[in-house]
Amino acid sequence: MKAVLLIDFGSTMTKVTAVDVETEEILGTSQSYTTIETDIINGLNNAVALLKEKIGDVTFVEQYACSSAAGGLRMVAIGLVPELTAKAARQASLGAGAKVIKTYSYELTESDLAEIDEINPDICLLTGGTDGGNKENIVFNANMLARSTRNFPIIIAGNRNCADTCKEILKDKQTHVCENVMPRLDIPNVGPVQAKIREIFLEQIVKAKGLSNAEALVGDILMPTPSAMLTAMKLLAKGTKTEEGIGDLVGVDLGGATTDIYSMSFGLPTTGMCSLKGLREEYAKRTVEGDIGMRYSIHGIVDAAGIDRVSELSGLDEDRCRELVDYLSVHTDVVPGEDDELEKLDYALASLAIETAVTRHAGRLEQFYSPMGISYMQTGKDLTAVKVVIVTGGALIHTKRTGAIAAHAQFSPLDAMSLKPKEAEVLVDRKYILAAMGLLSTVYPDTALRIMKRELIKDGTRN
Amino acid sequence: MEKKKLVIGVIGADVHAVGNTILNRAFLDAGFDVTNLGVLVPQDEFIQAAVEVGADAIVVSSLYGQGEIDCTGMREKCDEAGLKGILLYAGGNLVVGKVPVEEIVRRYKAMGFDRAFGPGTDPQVTIDCLREDLGING
Numbered sequence: 001m002k003a004v005l006l007i008d009f010g011s012t013m014t015k016v017t018a019v020d021v022e023t024e025e026i027l028g029t030s031q032s033y034t035t036i037e038t039d040i041i042n043g044l045n046n047a048v049a050l051l052k053e054k055i056g057d058v059t060f061v062e063q064y065a066c067s068s069a070a071g072g073l074r075m076v077a078i079g080l081v082p083e084l085t086a087k088a089a090r091q092a093s094l095g096a097g098a099k100v101i102k103t104y105s106y107e108l109t110e111s112d113l114a115e116i117d118e119i120n121p122d123i124c125l126l127t128g129g130t131d132g133g134n135k136e137n138i139v140f141n142a143n144m145l146a147r148s149t150r151n152f153p154i155i156i157a158g159n160r161n162c163a164d165t166c167k168e169i170l171k172d173k174q175t176h177v178c179e180n181v182m183p184r185l186d187i188p189n190v191g192p193v194q195a196k197i198r199e200i201f202l203e204q205i206v207k208a209k210g211l212s213n214a215e216a217l218v219g220d221i222l223m224p225t226p227s228a229m230l231t232a233m234k235l236l237a238k239g240t241k242t243e244e245g246i247g248d249l250v251g252v253d254l255g256g257a258t259t260d261i262y263s264m265s266f267g268l269p270t271t272g273m274c275s276l277k278g279l280r281e282e283y284a285k286r287t288v289e290g291d292i293g294m295r296y297s298i299h300g301i302v303d304a305a306g307i308d309r310v311s312e313l314s315g316l317d318e319d320r321c322r323e324l325v326d327y328l329s330v331h332t333d334v335v336p337g338e339d340d341e342l343e344k345l346d347y348a349l350a351s352l353a354i355e356t357a358v359t360r361h362a363g364r365l366e367q368f369y370s371p372m373g374i375s376y377m378q379t380g381k382d383l384t385a386v387k388v389v390i391v392t393g394g395a396l397i398h399t400k401r402t403g404a405i406a407a408h409a410q411f412s413p414l415d416a417m418s419l420k421p422k423e424a425e426v427l428v429d430r431k432y433i434l435a436a437m438g439l440l441s442t443v444y445p446d447t448a449l450r451i452m453k454r455e456l457i458k459d460g461t462r463n
Numbered sequence: 464m465e466k467k468k469l470v471i472g473v474i475g476a477d478v479h480a481v482g483n484t485i486l487n488r489a490f491l492d493a494g495f496d497v498t499n500l501g502v503l504v505p506q507d508e509f510i511q512a513a514v515e516v517g518a519d520a521i522v523v524s525s526l527y528g529q530g531e532i533d534c535t536g537m538r539e540k541c542d543e544a545g546l547k548g549i550l551l552y553a554g555g556n557l558v559v560g561k562v563p564v565e566e567i568v569r570r571y572k573a574m575g576f577d578r579a580f581g582p583g584t585d586p587q588v589t590i591d592c593l594r595e596d597l598g599i600n601g
């Protein structure tokens with residue numbers, strides 16, 4: 001046996017997964033409350049003690065961790081045009097596993113600066129202008145940031161012709177110059193920015209956040225949790241040199257406060273006579289719906305979908321739905337259990353959360369009449385041909401109706417211009433292993449891939 | 464000298480791609496830095512692109528006759544977006560029906576375009592005008 005311990009320091013729970021990399025088996029999983037107030041290692045020790053009760057006194061030869069504790073990796077992104085560099089900057093940050101507190105475009109105002117100081121992000125990403133393009137805006141914003149009272153690291157990733165100027169303006173701050181996030185129009189270049197974000201995360205943020213007093217542990221924290229999730233899904237889709245992946249997929253992580261959607265697909269048009277508009281999409285894309293979540297953001301689901309649909313799907317009347325939603329928004333730790341009413345409501349909410357979040361993530365078509373007949377314009381990714389939807393998160397795992405809920409991630413003839421998957425099968429992350437496999441893949445990619453292929457099970461099958 | 468930057472494309476619901484491809488080639492060969500937005504380009508997209516790349520000129524094509532409607536208010540939007548004084552050209556089949564070129568030019572200049580070109584204009588004519596207006600020698 002060669003046991004490896006994989007740790008996910010979550011905002012509330014510290015989750016541990018033990019894997020035997022020789023037999024490629026999951027030995028066990030367990031969790032305990034995250035103890036950020038004292039030392040994060042206490043919570044870890046508790047979780048490991050619970051784990052060892054289940055699997056015996058195993059010695060771990062290696063351990064790797066990801067973290068979304070202490071607020072996760074908090075960032076602000078600054079760009080020029082909202083649909084262009086500001087969007088590219090936001091997308092790059094999300095893809096690096098960050099929580100983007102706010103995105104700014106055009107010139108920062110005094111109140112924007114005050115707000116950024118108030119947010120005090122872990123990293124500020126400053127962009128604007130294509131290479132050789134607009135210079136004034138990023139220089140203006142650098143001058144604004146120079147007056148910040150905080151000392152967060154600033155990544156300069158805009159028009160390369162302004163990088164030196166910005167660095168000079170921000171000489172009293174901690175700056176990192178990086179390749180432009182959008183060197184040419186509509187062609188984002190998120191790789192270098194994401195590598196820089198990760199580097200800063202590893203070198204500074206893990207320590208700065210006081211994630212651990214135990215020096216030994218610091219080196220084991222490899223990435224923010226969403227980044228581990230993304231790594232796992234990318235591996236599962238693309239495979240390794242020796243082990244084939246399962247192809248394009250969509251991932252749904254339905255949480256209490258936010259809903260994260262991942263897509264591993266270039267999403268090129270599948271319709272004829274179709275032209276692409278807007279920013280080119282990354283193969284591995286993550287979006288976060290901050291207003292869509294099963295408890296803390298429960299009202300956001302109702303706002304987006306409408307109480308009539310909550311009522312329709314749950315079979316409860318509208319007043320009762322409102323009452324229960326208000327109750328759950330305050331009592332965030334309530335789970336349906338045997339309560340039939342709550343089960344129905346959670347079913348409706350989870351379905352609508354997924355429908356809203358995946359619709360926002362997926363691309364859209366617009367129709368045009370041209371001399372050559374009807375033609376289409378596509379913005380975002382065409383995910384209609386994607387064959388797999390992976391779901392994770394408590395509301396999807398602790399229910400008997402996972403498949404019915406996940407069906408709402410799929411294409412609907414009622415909204416035919418939304419390019420969601422048409423015939424996807426649903427795989428369930430029943431043991432919550434995705435983040436752990438993302439971590440494991442940094443050292444044992446083939447093993448992580450084979451375990452995922454086995455453990456992510458089709459909805460309806462139980463093991 | 465730094466290359467002058469052009470943003471080009473076919474405006475509105477117009478999908479005529481051939482002329483756009485020819486112009487793209489001609490402008491590149493003439494030494495311009497071209498950002499080609501292709502067909503079906505709304506006003507906003509021309510303007511956003513011009514802001515982000517720091518364009519020296521926007522060259523709008525329209526072949527399907529609805530150009531007047533599509534181009535209305537574009538100069539004002541440029542002003543609004545901080546592109547005050549940016550060079551604005553239009554060319555193609557810019558209006559409905561048989562209208563003398565002078566009349567087309569008059570209508571487009573009234574909309575704030577610097578120049579307008581009628582059907583069948585040789586790309587070289589436009590290139591010469593760009594060079595003149597942008598102060599490029601030879």
